[in-house]
Amino acid sequence: MDSKIKDTEEQATSVDERGQFIHHAEAVWDERNPYGPPGFRGVFVGYYATLCAAFAAIGGMVFGYDQGVVSVVLVMPQFLSRFTRVSETASGAGFWKGLLTAMIELGALLGAFNQGWIADKISRKYSIVVAVIIFTVGSIVQTAAVDYAMLTVGRLVGGIGIGMLSMVAPLYISEISPPEIRGALLVLEEFSIVFGICVAYWITYGTRYMSGEWAWRLPFLLQMIPSSILGLGILFLPFSPRWLASKGRDDEALKSLGKLRQLPAEDQRVQQEWFDIRAEVAFHKQTSAIKHPNLQSKGTVNSIKLELVSWTDCFRKGCWRRTHIGVGLMFFQQFVGINALIYYSPTLFGTMGLDYDMQLIMSGVLNVTQLVGVSTSIWTIDRFGRRPLLLWGSFFMTVSHLIIAIFVGKYNKNWSDHRGPGWASAAFLLFYMLSFGASWGPVPWAMPSEIFPSSLRAKGVALSTCSNWFNNFIIGLITPPLVQNTGFGAYTFFAVFCLLSLVWTYFFVPETRGRTLEQMDHLFKDISSEEEEARRRAIEADIITSHQRSMHEKSKGHRQS
Numbered sequence: 001m002d003s004k005i006k007d008t009e010e011q012a013t014s015v016d017e018r019g020q021f022i023h024h025a026e027a028v029w030d031e032r033n034p035y036g037p038p039g040f041r042g043v044f045v046g047y048y049a050t051l052c053a054a055f056a057a058i059g060g061m062v063f064g065y066d067q068g069v070v071s072v073v074l075v076m077p078q079f080l081s082r083f084t085r086v087s088e089t090a091s092g093a094g095f096w097k098g099l100l101t102a103m104i105e106l107g108a109l110l111g112a113f114n115q116g117w118i119a120d121k122i123s124r125k126y127s128i129v130v131a132v133i134i135f136t137v138g139s140i141v142q143t144a145a146v147d148y149a150m151l152t153v154g155r156l157v158g159g160i161g162i163g164m165l166s167m168v169a170p171l172y173i174s175e176i177s178p179p180e181i182r183g184a185l186l187v188l189e190e191f192s193i194v195f196g197i198c199v200a201y202w203i204t205y206g207t208r209y210m211s212g213e214w215a216w217r218l219p220f221l222l223q224m225i226p227s228s229i230l231g232l233g234i235l236f237l238p239f240s241p242r243w244l245a246s247k248g249r250d251d252e253a254l255k256s257l258g259k260l261r262q263l264p265a266e267d268q269r270v271q272q273e274w275f276d277i278r279a280e281v282a283f284h285k286q287t288s289a290i291k292h293p294n295l296q297s298k299g300t301v302n303s304i305k306l307e308l309v310s311w312t313d314c315f316r317k318g319c320w321r322r323t324h325i326g327v328g329l330m331f332f333q334q335f336v337g338i339n340a341l342i343y344y345s346p347t348l349f350g351t352m353g354l355d356y357d358m359q360l361i362m363s364g365v366l367n368v369t370q371l372v373g374v375s376t377s378i379w380t381i382d383r384f385g386r387r388p389l390l391l392w393g394s395f396f397m398t399v400s401h402l403i404i405a406i407f408v409g410k411y412n413k414n415w416s417d418h419r420g421p422g423w424a425s426a427a428f429l430l431f432y433m434l435s436f437g438a439s440w441g442p443v444p445w446a447m448p449s450e451i452f453p454s455s456l457r458a459k460g461v462a463l464s465t466c467s468n469w470f471n472n473f474i475i476g477l478i479t480p481p482l483v484q485n486t487g488f489g490a491y492t493f494f495a496v497f498c499l500l501s502l503v504w505t506y507f508f509v510p511e512t513r514g515r516t517l518e519q520m521d522h523l524f525k526d527i528s529s530e531e532e533e534a535r536r537r538a539i540e541a542d543i544i545t546s547h548q549r550s551m552h553e554k555s556k557g558h559r560q561s
Contacts, residue, residue, distance in 0.1 A: 033268065033269050033272075034178075034179075034180050034269075035178040035179075035180060035261060035263075035269055036178065036180055036181070037180065038180040038181065038382045038383070038514060039180070039181065039183075039184060039379060039381075039382035039383045040184060040378055040379040040382075040383075042178070042180045042181040042184070042382075043181050043184050043185070043378070046177075046178050046180075046181055046261065046262070047262070048259070048260060048261075048262050049176055049177055049178060049181075049185065049260045049261070050181070050185060052176055052237050052238065052260065053173040053176065053177060053185040053186075053188055054185075054188055055230070055233055055234070055237060056128070056169050056172050056173055056230075056234065056237070057169060057173065057188040057189050057191070057192040058192060058226050058227075058229065058230040058233075059128065059131070059165035059166065059168070059169035059189075059192070059230060060165075060166070060169060060188075060189040060190065060191075060192030060193040060196065060445075061192040061193065061195055061196035061199075061226050062135060062161075062162060062165055062196065062223065062226055062227050062230070063108075063162045063165065063166050063193055063196065064192065064193035064194055064195065064196025064197040064198075064200070065196035065197070065199060065200040065223050065226065066104060066158070066162060066196075066200070066223060067193075067196070067197050067200070067339070068196060068197035068198065068199065068200030068201040068203075068204065068367065069200045069201075069203075069204050069219045069220065069223065070101055070104075071201060071363060072201060072204035072205055072208065072360065072363075073204060073216045073219065074086065074097060074100075074101070075360075076204075076208050076215060076216055078208070078210075078211075078212065078213055078215040078216055079213075079215070079216040082146075082213060082216075083100075083147075083148050083151065085148050086100060086148075094480040094481045095477075095480070095481070096148070097480050098476055098477045098478070098479065098480045098481070099152070099477070100148075100151065100152060100155065101476045102472075102473045102476030102477050103152050103155040103156045103159060104155045104156070104158060104159035104162060105159065105469045105470070105472040105473035105476055106156060106159060106469075106473050107138075107155065107156040107157060107158065107159020107160040107161075107162070107163060108159040108160065108162050108163025108166065108469040108472070109159075109163060109466050109469040109470050109473060110159075110160050110163065111131070111134070111159065111160035111161060111162065111163025111164040111165075111167070112163035112164065112166060112167040112462055112465035112466045112468075112469055113163075113462055113463075113466050114164070114462075115127060115131070115163070115164040115167040115168050115458075115462055115465075116167070116311075116458045116459040116461070116462030116463075117307060117458070117459075118130060118164070119167070119168050119171060119243075119458045119462075120243075120246075120458045120459075123239055123240070123243055124168055124171055124172040124175065124239070124240045124243055124458075125172070125234055125235070125237060125239055125240070127164065127168050128164075128165065128168055128169070128172070128230065128231070128234045129231050129234060129235070130164065131161045131162075131164030131165045131168065132161065132165070132227050132228070132230055132231030133161075133231065134157065134158075134160050134161035134164065135158055135160075135161025135162060135164075135165065135227050136161070136224055136227060136228070136231075137157055137158075137161075138154050138155065138156070138157035138158025138159065138160070138161055139154070139158055139220060139221070139223055139224045139227070140154075140224075141153060141154030141157060141158075142154035142155060142158060142220045143217050143220040143221045144217075161227075163465065163469055165230075166465055166468070166469075167461055167462050167465040169189055170186055170189045170445050170446065170448070170449040170461065171449045171457065171458060171461045172240055173185050173186055173188065173189065173449070174186060174446075174449035174450055174517065175240040175241070175242040175243065175449075175457075175517070176238070176240055176241070176260050178261065179514060179515060179516045179517075180382065180514065181382060182382075182446075182450065183381035183382040183386065183446055183513065184378050184379070184381060184382050186381075186442070186445060186446035186449065186450075187374065187377050187378045187381055187442040187446065188378075189442075189445045189446075190374050190377075190437075190441045190442035190445050190446075191371070191374045191375065191378070191442070193441075193445075194367065194370050194371045194374050194437065194441065195371060196226075197367045197370075198364070198367045198368055198371055200219060200223070201363065201364050201367050202364055203219055203222065204216075204219045205360060205364060207219055238256045238259050238260060239252070239256055240256070241253040241254070241256040241257040241260065241274075241277060242277055242281075242454055242457075242517070244256060245277045245278055245281045245454075246281050246454055246455070250274075250278055253274065253277065253278075254270070254274050257270055257273060257274055257277075258270050261273075271547075273516070275540065275543055275544055275547070276516060276518040276540075277454070277518060278543050279518070279536065279539050279540040279543055280453065280454050280517075280518040280521075281454050281455070282539045282543070283535070283536045283539050284453050284454060284455035284456075285455065286535065286539070287318075287455075287532075288306075288310070288313075288455060291313070292306060292309055295309065310455070310456065310459060311459055313456060314452075314456055314459055314460055314463060318453075319452070319453065319456055319460070321524055322451045322452050322460060322520075322524060323460060323463060323464075324508070325447065325448075325451060325508060325509055325510075326447070326448035326451065326452070326460055326461070326463065326464030326467070327463060327464055327467040328467075328504060328508065329443070329444035329447055329448065329464065329509070330444050330448070330464050330465065330467035330468035330471065331467055331471050332440065332444070332497065332500070332501040332504065333440050333441075333444040333468060333471075334468060334471035334472050334474075334475050335471060335475070335494070335497040335501075336394075336397055336436065336440055336494060336497055336498045336501055337397075337401065337432075337475075337490075337491075337493075337494030337497070337498075338436050338440070338441070339472055339475055339476070341366065341429070341432075341433070349362050349363060349426065349429075354422065354426070362426055365430065366429065366430060366433050367433075369430045369433040369434050369437070370433040370434070370436060370437040370441065371437065372434060372437065373433065373434040373435065373436065373437020373438040373439075373441065374437040374438070374441050374442055375437075376437075376438045377389065377437070377438050377439070377441070377442045377443075380438065381442060381443070381446065381513075382513060382514070384513075385511045385512075385513040386443045386446065386447055386509070386511060386512055386513060387505065387509055387510070387511045389438065389439040389442075389443055390439055390440065390443055390501070390505045390509060391502060391505055391506060392435075392439060393435050393436065393438060393439020393440045393443075394439070394440070394498055394499070394501045394502035394505060395502055396431070396432075396435035397432055397435050397436060397440070397495075397498040398495050398498040398499045398502065400428045400429070400431050400432035400435065401432065401491045401492070401494050401495030401498055402491075402492075402495045403424075403425075403428050404425045404428050404429060404432075404488075404491045405488045405489075405491035405492045405495060406488075407421045407422075407424060407425040408425060408488035408491060409488035412488065440501070444464075444468070447509075447512060448460065448461050448464035448465070449461050450512050450515075450517060450520065451512060451520050451523075451524070452520070453520065453521065454517070454518075457517075510523055510524070521536075
């Protein structure tokens with residue numbers, strides 16, 4: 001074994017000396033030629049990958065649209081006359097309102113968890129189609145709901161579809177994106193979420209003037225339009241080259257990669273990325289075989305067992321740090337208070353002394369402010385990096401929450417005589433949304449799909465997304481009684497978690513800007529032994545030399561003919 005590794009490394013070194021390919025992922029980081037400029041400018045150079053990513057991000061719009069709909073529907077008289085259980089005068093209204101909004105998070109938790117193995121099995125592309133079908137069923141039930149139980153079931157089913165989409169859309173985007181603009185393209189997921197919130201909010205703000213139940217049924221019906229466009233259109237997009245490589249379809253992976261990069265398959269940059277992808281797949285398959293030697297033979301039972309133990313690999317040496325970061329990012333994204341503000345913003349503005357119409361208008365402005373913040377991250381995430389955005393975002397959100405808590409605690413009993421502090425509180429709420437949109441909005445959706453190895457990427461992203469939805473579910477349950485019973489305490493509660501997010505980011509979150517997906521092993525230092533390092537080098541060298549041998553034989557055959 002040692003002699004074979006030594007021989008292949010010598011072969012690879014000779015390849016390097018001839019100036020052809022740098023075979024090692026870490027060396028590629030130093031030596032490889034970029035596809036284009038990094039950040040926002042590169043989005044227009046890699047236009048085909050950008051278009052594919054933008055289309056896949058419609059899944060985020062579906063999620064955001066639902067959030068925007070609920071925030072206005074919950075205070076509509078037409079809705080409350082049908083579902084009296086959630087009206088302010090009903091006994092236990094806070095709990096039932098919280099349960100209704102939280103059911104979609106519970107469904108999404110189930111959907112995101114199962115999407116991991118579905119995306120691995122049938123591809124990222126086809127799993128999006130499955131998610132759209134499930135979401136459509138849920139939307140039909142919600143639109144036709146005649147009682148609280150039916151509406152709750154519809155939201156649960158729709159939530160399963162949303163959870164599946166929220167997991168697989170950023171996964172697909174990360175696997176098709178050039179490294180120079182991957183951050184900017186992953187921001188499109190969060191941009192679509194917030195755009196969906198804004199569109200739904202203002203549509204629902206308009207339909208509330210309709211008489212009868214179509215005031216709230218129509219917004220639920222309209223959410224099927226973008227999901228249907230996504231479900232049909234995704235069929236025309238290319239497969240993820242990394243998923244194709246994981247299934248041993250290397251030639252198809254090269255073809256897909258060339259199409260996504262809008263370059264010929266013979267281009268040196270495409271070839272380098274192709275070699276890296278294949279080497280990472282082979283390395284992690286070999287590692288899995290070493291870890292689980294008794295589960296490598298074919299058969300349904302072994303396949304199921306291997307699937308189950310691969311989930312546990314996310315918590316073992318070589319991956320646990322990545323899982324910690326993915327799950328932690330999603331935890332803090334929810335506990336800094338964002339969805340509490342989106343869902344219950346009219347109620348929160350009510351605590352600041354604003355009248356009903358102004359509450360709804362300011363809630364809409366709040367969503368637009370977040371969209372502006374997210375838009376800035378399309379440029380900043382690949383220019384300044386993920387880590388600085390998180391740190392500064394945590395700081396500004398902490399300050400905002402603390403100032404609002406002080407104003408609410410001091411003046412909430414007599415806002416009519418203190419209009420200035422009321423508007424100042426509203427201004428800091430807008431500043432909070434701007435800060436969140438520029439930092440903790442996009443980055444937690446971007447990083448989990450970057451950091452996991454190919455063999456565990458779908459499962460790692462699934463676990464991270466499950467963290468998002470589980471914590472979203474908790475926030476949905478606790479926020480109504482928290483706001484109702486504590487007033488300024490809600491803002492103090494979220495301020496504490498904003499501060500904790502800053503400390504946690506400083507100590508644990510690395511910078512992934514500009515790295516290829518195949519370089520994350522070195523960033524996390526998961527290849528910890530010389531034996532593992534040598535094994536990976538040997539795999540990379542074998543792939544390169546075997547490809548060159550094949551090309552040489554083809555060239556020789558052409559000359560002879």
